[in-house]
Amino acid sequence: MTAMKIWDIHGGVHPPERKELSNRAPLQPAPLPKRLILPLAQHLGVPAEPCVTLGEHVLKGQRIAMASGFVSAPLHAPTSGVISVIGAQPYPHVSGMLGNAIVIDSDGQDQWIELHPQPDYRQLERTALLEIIRQAGISGLGGAGFPTSAKLTPPPTQQIRTLIINGSECEPYITADDLLMREKAAELVAGIEILAHLIQPQDVLIGIEDNKPEAIAAVxxxxxxxxFTVKVFPTKYPSGGERQLIQILTGEEVPSGGLPADIGMLCQNVGTCVAVHDAVLLGKPLISRITTLTGEALARPMNVEVLIGTPVNELLAFAGLMPDRLNRLIMGGPMMGFTLPSLDVPVIKTTNCLLASTLEELPPPPPALPCIRCGECAEVCPASLLPQQLHFFALGQEHEQLKAHHLFDCIECGACAYVCPSSIPLVQYYRAAKGEIRELEHKHQKAEHSRQRFELRQERLRRAEEQKEAERKARAERAARAKAAQSESGPATTTADAAAVAPAQKAGLSETQKKLKIEASMAQVALKKAEKQLATHATAELEAQVADLRNAAEAAQRALDAAMQEGASASPSTVNDTTAKKAKIEAAMLKAQIRKLEKLEAPDDDQQAELARLHQQLHEAEQALAAAQSAAPAPAATPAGDEALKKAKIEAAMLKAQLRKLEKLEAPDDDQQAELARLRQQLHEAEKTLAAAQDAAPAAPAKPAGDEVLKKAKIELAMKRAELKKAEKAGAEEAELSRLRDALAAAEQALHAAEDASAKPAPQLVRTAKPGVDERQRALKTEVAFARADLRKLEREENAEPAALETARARLDQAERQLAEYQDH
Incomplete structure (x- = not known):
């Protein structure tokens, strides 16, 4: 293994390391807590969703929350126990806010689920191996906690050529990765091999600072x-940043606003590599991590392997916390960590250090003074930014200037604030400005989506309106063409021809004509059906059948034509009525068109010509109407007495309605009183007129008295039957039901007597007894319904236990069997 060139980064600082506090003791296991708090948001992206219920007993390594998106990670039980809380719990955040979490009360057994290791992972498909890592809930253990499976899935256009393993651990006090590389070097290398098998890089570089000689030798x-190549480089903060480490090891820089994958690089923390080893080769999900417990307020600083969800106060007590010396408790290091407002928060997947500092160890910074433009912050910025300019833009909320000066390239390492002689908390300003910009961009994005939806809706409405307008114009053109054709032949002639051609007036068809018309239609339908079958399968039998049906259809049509002609000749009055009716409709349509054109203020030449043409057509239509009315027989005269009686009744009813309306007023004024008196006088006169009209009108034939009695008997029977049904539904007592049944029987006898008296044939009374449902049968039916509902609910759940499904099916089978047996008896 040959040494390779090392590059330097811009800026950087050398704060006191203070790593000797915790790196001298070996790695120790933390005690099993009685209660574990597991926040659902322990990674970047979408929080996990619970998949367990209150009171459920879970085993160590069992999944208790599912990933709810691509950038998400599931959560597993760090020990066996009972789910006691699903809801808001303390969360490790500087604000002290609560977060949704799952709480497990440990049973002390620490019993594992059945594990499924994959020692032959090289035989697996890439997607299957990625799914193992995803389902193990692994997220980055050295930074912000980005889900590892998402990071290992770059876009298809990006080829990863260099895998970089980050073992620098540059921040003061923290020694978790140092101890991990010393004591778990074999697991680390095995995890790196799995990652290299997944992404197939050209080079694998392991970067470690030179202040970790034992870790370097072990790796x-x-x-x-x-x-694999181990590259050792000088200690400088913040060399452990992803972009800075890439520049140190390869000399390449990640472009502003870009990602390491854009230049073919992928970085993973050493703790993440060990977690990948545990997930693939041991089948264990991520349920623990190595955390540094350090600071002068602890009697025994150390590194511990702690279960995720362990309360911080229990860990500090294990390390010998001295409460009287504790000034600040920081989660993370002194440069990029944050102060915890409470000791009740739990350890999460990104908790690499708990720093219990004294007042002398980390004194509070002095009050901030105005910036003196010394430029120290710009010299130490590892991202080559201008921190003082960013500070002024953040104060003025100049968001466009902040983005133009690459605010989002800031890694918030705190080097600028560390060297600032004015003690300005620069990082806090940058964080606040980033949050404001993200919120404004989110609002702008929502507004843009709303605008797009509005424009799309307007476009849809415009297209629909255009389509309606086109259809309206098409209808108008068709109507114009029809009117033009009608005007050429003349309206009167058209009306007369239509009346002559009309088949014996539909309204006046006799029963014989209707029957013959139905027979002719059915014969035509049967003929068409047989002709279709003949076209598909030509056989001699079908040809003979079609010939017979054709003859039958022709005969039916001839009979119908003869009947219609006889009806037309036998009822000339019907023809004349129809002719007059159509002439009236034609004249009314022409008048409506003329009125519409006459409303125009300044009609053009075409409209004037159309108006003249319509006047001519109206004149001809009125002549045709007069001829048809003179040919039609005069309607039978209504007796004058009937008309007078009808008008008198209407007049009296209207006056009574007005009178009742005024009488409802609580305090009528003088005008209303006068109107009331006038209406009473008019009503008195109208009643006299009505009485006179009733005397003058011919007497209506009296209804037989038996009809009224029969009607009342039927109504009484219906009411008694309704009362009995209502009482049966309400579960009335037997005595009440017996009384109602006797009343119903008496009403039936009264109806029979009334039917006999009215000289009408008595209807045949058929009563069917409907058996009721007793309590036992109702209870059995209810049990069947509940059992079926519970089974369907379990079948819809993705993670339903097979044992629960079998129990639900057995319950339903038993309930249905009991109901069937009871109904058979």
Whole structure:
């Protein structure tokens, strides 16, 4: 293995390392906690979704939350126990906010699920191997926690040519990766081999700072003859940043706004490589990690392998926390970590260090002073930015200028704030500005989507309106062509011809004509059906059948024509009525068209010509109407007394309605009182007129008294039957039901008597008894319904237990069998 060239990065600082506090003791296992808090958001991207229920017992390594997107990762139980809480719990964040989490109460057994290791992973398809890593819940253990499976799936256009393993661990105090490389070098190299098999890079580079000699020796010994290269470079902060490490090891720079994959690079942390080894070769999901416990407020600083979800206060107690000396508890290192507002938060997948510092160890910074433009921040910035300009733009919320000066290339390493003589918290300004820009861009994106949806809707409405307009114009053109053809032959002639050709007036068809018309239609349908069969299968039998059907259809049509002619000659009044009716419709349509044109304020020449033509047609149509009306027989005169009686009734009813409306007023004024008196006088006169009209009108034939009695008996029977049904549904007592049944029987006898008295034949009464449903049968049916619903619910669940499904099916079978047996009895 030959040494290769090492490049340097711009800027950087050398803060006190203080790694000797925790790197002298060997790696130790943390004690099993009684309670584990597992936040659903432990990685970048979409939080996981719970797939367990309250009170459920889970085993170590069992999946308890599913990935809910491509950039997401599942969550597994770090130990066996019972799910006690699914909801808001303390979350490790500087704001002290709560986060959705799953809480497991440990049973102390620490019992594993059945594991499925894949020692022959080289025989697996690439997608299957990626799925193992994805389902193990692995996310980056050295940075922001990006899901590893998503990082290992670059776009097809990007070919990864260099795999870089990050073992630099440049931040002060943190020694978790150092101890991992020392004590788990073999697992580290095996995990690197799995990643190299997945992405097939040309080179594999392992970058380690020169302040870790034991780790360097252990990794080189574990590599052996493998084609991996260990590159040792000088200690400088922040050489462990992804972009900075790529530049140090390869001399290439990731473009602004780009990703390492854009230049064929892929970086993975050493802890992530060990997690990949555990997932593939051991079948274990990511349920623990190595965390540094350090700081002068601890009696025994160390590195521990801790279960995800372990409360921080239990870990610190294990390391000998001295509460009276604790000033700040930082999750992460002193440069990029954040102060925890509470000790009740849990360890998550990205927790690489817990720094319990004293006041003397990390004193609070002095108050910030105005920027003096010294330029120290620009000299140490590893991304070659202008921190002082970014600071001023952030203060002025000049977001476009911030983006133009590459704010999002800032890795928030804190080097600028570390050297600032004015003690300005520059990183906090940058973080706040990034958040504001992201929020504004999100709002702009939503507004843009809304605008696009609105424009698409407007376009759809415009197209629909254009289509309606085109259809309207087409209808108008067809109507114009029809009118032009009609005008050429003359409206009166057309009306007369239509009346002459009309087949005996549909409204006046006799029963014989209707029957013959139906027979002719059925004969034609049968003939057409037989002709289709003959066209498909030509046989002598079908030809004879078609000939017979054709003769039958012709005979039916001849009979229909003869009947229609007889009807036309026998009822000339019907022909004349139809002619007059059509002439009226024609005249009304012409008048409507003339009124529409006459409303135009300034008609053009074409419209004037159309108006003259319509007047001529209207004149001819009125002549035809007069001729048809004179030929039609005069309608039978309605007796004058009937008309007077009808008008008197209507007048009296209208006056009564107006009178009731005014009488409803609580405090009528003088005008309303006068109107009320006038209406009463008019109603009195109208009632006199009605009485006189009733006396003058011919007496209507009296209805037999038996008809009224029969009608009342039927109504009474229907009411008694309805009362009995209502009482049966309500579950009334037997005495009440017996009374209602007797009343129903009496009503039936009264109906029979009324039918006899009315001299009408009595209808045949058929009563069918409908057996009711007793309580036992109702309970059995309810049990069948519940059992079927529970089974369907389980069948819809993706992760339903087979045992639960079998139990639900057995329950349904038993319920159906019991119901069938009861109904048979």
């Amino acid at each position: 080189r010994a574990a590599i052996g003859e493998r084609p």
